[in-house]
Amino acid sequence: MDLDNLLNKNQKEAATYLDSHLRIIAGAGSGKTRVVTYRIAYLIDEIGVDPRKILAITFTNKAANEMKERVSNLLGPHALGSLICTIHSLCVRILRQHINVINYPSNFMIMDEEDQKALIKKIYNNLDIDAKTISIKSMIASISNYKMANVSPERALELAGQFQGEIKKAKVYKEYLDYQENHFMLDFDDLLLKAVYIFENYPDVLEKWQHRFQYIHVDEFQDVGNIEYRLVKLMAKKAITCVVGDPDQTIYSFRVLM
Known part of the structure; x- marks a missing residue:
């Protein structure tokens, strides 16, 4: 994968920087999602990271499907295993496995x-x-x-x-x-709220998810609200986190995960 020909200098730097948490700030149409896609491909293909250790969070199903397709086109079967999904889909995965700790059935x-x-x-x-x-x-x-x-x-x-x-x-x-x-019905707000509640009150569950991912990516970070921010911050304690967004489009403050 020849990133020198696939990305410009700044895009390549963002896609290959792995030393610490990374915040990518760029305007609309500047290739932010492209950078995340190549960053995931770089981690798997060049660094040898287990795809199952990579999480990418988007805010629409369309964006998640597009990113999955792009990574798959770049790597083929090697891309299998990385989790690219919306934040609500991520919460569903968490709750299906652990919601029983708050006396809800997994088939809510x-x-x-x-x-x-x-x-x-x-x-x-x-x-x-x-x-x-x-x-x-x-x-x-x-x-x-x-x-x-x-x-x-x-x-x-x-x-x-x-x-x-x-x-x-x-x-x-x-x-x-x-x-x-x-x-035993949950609306979309409940998916976020209950996932965060479980993480904040059941440290064994949180620790399991903190160890699950080595690299976490959040696309369109300017759209992250308080509850989404809390969820990502809890999960990111042991992972290198890359957030991507355009502060000029935000309705929330643009924050860095610490």
Whole structure:
């Protein structure tokens, strides 16, 4: 693999630098994902790293599939074993193996947005709430905000004060959580939250995943929120981590993993 002809000078330097954690900052269209692809290929083909010791996290299935295809085209069967996936897919892998520690079955159900909408419609009917007064879309957003802020239904009701709309939202939130727990259902926020909870409270599980990967890559790092950041930081303690992104596109602060 002739990187001198495949990458420019800066791209090659980023793809082959392995001495410590690396943050690659570059604008749109500058070949950031290309660098990550060749970096993975370089680790496997030139350095001899076991593909199973390499993780690459993306934020869309499309990006993950494109990166997998690129690495496969470069290395063929040698690429098999490296884990290239979305952060939610990674969490599913973690939870399928370890969610039993918090008394959930490994065959838990994953809710997509349509499942959420259907459940909220059902709760609205039970509570006699008109979707014209609180849209289902805004209710989904409120539930996500409650969860990410670690606000319980009881606390949400306290915070609602005398505002009837907020009181209704808190009641829907409680019904939503109760239904999830009774049916062992997790939405996309739960995948992140429960994976982080297990890592932070069950050190033996965390240690297993920290030893699993030698090199971790995070594409589009500017899109990482607080919970994703916590997950990656926990996993990266024993791995060399490469994050790639464009701070001009970020909606969060652009941080370096330490």
